[in-house]
Amino acid sequence: MYIDGIELINYRNYEKLELKLNNKINIFVGENAQGKTNVLEAMYYLSALKSHRTNKDRELILWNKNKAYVKADIVKNLGNYKLEFLLDVEGKNR
Numbered sequence: 001m002y003i004d005g006i007e008l009i010n011y012r013n014y015e016k017l018e019l020k021l022n023n024k025i026n027i028f029v030g031e032n033a034q035g036k037t038n039v040l041e042a043m044y045y046l047s048a049l050k051s052h053r054t055n056k057d058r059e060l061i062l063w064n065k066n067k068a069y070v071k072a073d074i075v076k077n078l079g080n081y082k083l084e085f086l087l088d089v090e091g092k093n094r
Contacts, residue, residue, distance in 0.1 A: 001074060004023070005019060005021055006042060007070070011062065041060075045060070046070060061089055066089050
């Protein structure tokens with residue numbers, strides 16, 4: 001199983017990100033505070049339904065936005081799947 005791609009909207013410092021991933025290895029390189037860990041945190045959130053960095057879902061939503069969206073395309077031997085999550089400032093997550 002692997003993540004084929006991830007999409008973030010209003011998540012942490014990303015207004016919109018669509019990222020295609022390699023099924024073997026991916027290396028994230030960049031200056032501090034550019035969003036490398038935010039991508040990994042989004043993947044973790046989809047698998048555990050919580051952040052490894054905060055207990056407050058509000059902190060995951062881009063400043064001055066009401067909702068954030070996280071989606072990952074998953075490839076498994078038995079087929080392809082989409083994992084999606086909508087974070088809401090009012091706590092009405094779906």
